[in-house]
Amino acid sequence: MKILIAPDSFKGSITSTQAAQAVSRAVKELDRQAEVIELPMADGGEGTVDAVLVSRGGEKITCMVEDPLGRRIEADYGWIKDESTAVIETAAASGLPLLTKEELNPMLASSYGTGQLISDALKKGATTIILGLGGSATVDGGVGLFQALGLKVFDQQGKELQRVGGNLQRISSIDTSALNQKLTQAKVIVASDVTNPLLGSNGAVSVFGPQKGVTAGQYRAFEDGMSRFAAIVNQSVNRNKIEEAGSGAAGGIGFLLHSLLNAEFRSGVELMLEISKWREHVGEADIVLTGEGKIDGQSLFGKVPVGIARAAKKENVPVVAFAGTIGEGLDRLSAEGIITVIPIVDKPMKLTEAMATGEELLYEAAKRVMHLILLGQLTNKKN
16 A cells, blocks of 8 residues: 655644644554655745745755844754755744744834845845745745845835834835845745735735734734835736736745746645656655645635645545644545544644644544555455
8 A cells, every 4th residue: 555645734732743743653654565655745835935945955965044023043944955946934034933923013023034035045046036935924026025135125214224113105106226146146936826816805914814913903004014115016027917816925935936927836745746746756656645734615716635635636646634634625625635634633632732732632633544555455345
């Protein structure tokens, strides 16, 4: 029996690599003859660097950068020397996990640290940048990121602004002439399953602002600031990317990537399937085991387990998904190739306990599934 293990991370609990290892351990414990292939997955958010490095090799590079509030921290990115490729997560330097709920401050939060990571990678000789846009704590339109790479922004008096954060209304003009030439010459691949435009009811502020600290009373100021800034950018570069799919990703970082670079936007799941050489493994698999922290009807929209199921369905390979928690709409997932969703929590417990013991819970859940798979094999033999 050949089993392909391709989970996403269980956010806040275990990485996709840890999840794959936990399931693999359970499978091998109950069936030592099974051929097991671990392909940790990601969608451009948390775990993207680890997942790519598992599939392609490479190392982690640690840098001193600014967090969203300007504090000095250490952050990592992935470096594949043989391919001159850097893999960078926006969340590593500019992410929500770096701030407590009380520290959320969208007016001050900047993506500058992510730009510092990109700058370091370019200095190492990166000619390809894979940038995952998930989990940012900012709504700065990508200004901070690009300032770290040479963008200059000015107020009405022509004074250069250093740390703008989400207060984009301060900006009256921009200057792209000093942008890092290595950046403009590099191939930039954006891994994101967010297809939202920059503005409006489906835009960066409306949809993602609240989780970053934007209150109902602040909404209009942030939306107007983003709109004003977008108009300034459009005039400067003579093109309009406001409605471009993905412009609303990561607090508007997607918009500047579209506007200032010829960045290639890819579905995070599809990109990971390509990087992991999925097709070479799935054809002969008997079953695929996937999972993530929460699975419900909304998982249809860009979540890893459904992306895995759709890819496996093309090869007629069934998929079982594990979940830390399940919600409504699971019946809609069967049509995508997920034959069942298995909750990993096996008894009443507090969320904090479940998060702390996620790896062991997943391991035990995988053992339960393996018992059923082996029972099915035994039954088939008797028939």
